[in-house]
Amino acid sequence: MPKDAVPALSDATRVFVDDPGATMSLSIYLLMLPSWLAILLLTAIAVSFSIVGFLVVHRFIPVKIRQIHNDVAGFIFATLGVTYGVMLAFVVIVVWQQFNDAEVNAENESSVALLLYKDIITYPNKVASKTMQEVYLGYLRKSVEQPEERPNQRSYEESMATINQLLLIIDGVIPESSHEQILYTQILQNMNELTKYRNLRHQAASSTLPSVIWIGVLVGAIMTIGFTFLFGTENVWAHITMVSLLAALIAVVIYVVIELEYPMIGNVKVGIPYSYHKILEFAAAKS
Template sequence: MSEWLVLTIAMAAAGAVVVAVVLLSHRRRAAAAGDDPKGPEEIEEVETPDVLEYMTMMVGVVYAIVLGLAIAGVWEARGSAQADVQREAQALHEISQRATVLPRDAREELREDIDAYVSHVVRTEWKHMIEQEELTQRGDELLAEIREDIALRTPTNELEAQTYQPMLERVSVVSDARTTRAENAASTLPGVVWFGLIIGALVTVGLIFTMRMGRSGRELLLAGLFSALIAFLLFMVWDFDAPFGRSGTDTAEVFEQLFPGAV
């Protein structure tokens, strides 16, 4: 099921539930007013206390702040994860370019190992990383082969000697970025934060019913749109809570751009 379909269903369900509850509550009040000796007109004159309106406003403001901080946190975490992926792919690309000074056999072997690593990362490891929140042992082995291609070969001339150390440094950058990618594979927000976001959403939406909404079509529409907005924002937090996405390899696009032949 695509993420857009999940979002549409969540927003429609949230709005429908709130509208249905408001309508049922309104009908129940109307039925009670018809049976009351005071008559329906006097029942409808009951107004929401000012204190309740103030408390509702304060709860909404506090929840909006918390929700905004959560969105900012997961957005920053995703941006940081993408920067590390860019660093990993760029370092591999630089190694492949610097290999030009090597003899043909050594150059082709190194580039083949780099392509094998990139292919494994995009086609196999990325899906495993998203589902299991960890990297594969095979990826570590392929990176080790790249390091051996450089470290175990003695430079034969001055030009190779000049590129030897920079290439090893690029391998270290790839290894460091890979380690950071493994650390970022897990969800950003802890469970207690999700508990607070969900409970806060239920409380905030539930306060709609204390305001006697549903007495007009505009109020009913507002209640539905407000609940749909809360559902949309929670979905946004949930989607961004996975730094590398929930499915697919869209976040690995930089590898595909720099190594089109490998993937």
């Protein structure tokens, strides 16, 4: 089979433009920035909100009135803080587990991809082996040059089309000996495993937290920070400092959630299976 039968490779920038329905969300925008800049931006937004909100409350509700209710407000704020803290911890655990799953699946995909390549190049039928190698290496090149860092249906469909093309070639191979039959069975098994982990990688790139969870996180942040405005302290600057520190802490935790929510993009990401690069390097050195 000629090499030009493999779908043409495209520039990595197509990840952002191929899908007409894809939009540049705030989360994706933040992940495209360096970590320190994204954290600084989120923190600046949260701290600015807290300072402006506090000054508005301080302007219309005198300190003496707020001081009267400090004891009662303290008990209520403790309950609110614990509730929001538990919810935020739950969200972090969920995205951390999803990130770990994506990492494990990528490692499994890497191992299976290497085993499949070894089976293909050692297949006794040289004609069938060469044809399978051409299509398989084309799939690996596409995956390396066009990583699925964002949910992108077209790039996923092109990758799966190449896998289906390889499956058709394998289906047409007729083993002529017991040794070929053993390798043929291993190739089929590894192809099924590779397809499974490839689908899981696509799901990891496409899955996000439900909007209701984000609503809870953001509303909880606003309520928790806003409640601190109701306390009364004689030292206004001390109050502003405490409110700002709380807002900054919440902003940092929210950034951690955003970073872990997208395991295929950002400064902390799973990335393409490692063996893809090694196989292509080996094939290039061999040719």
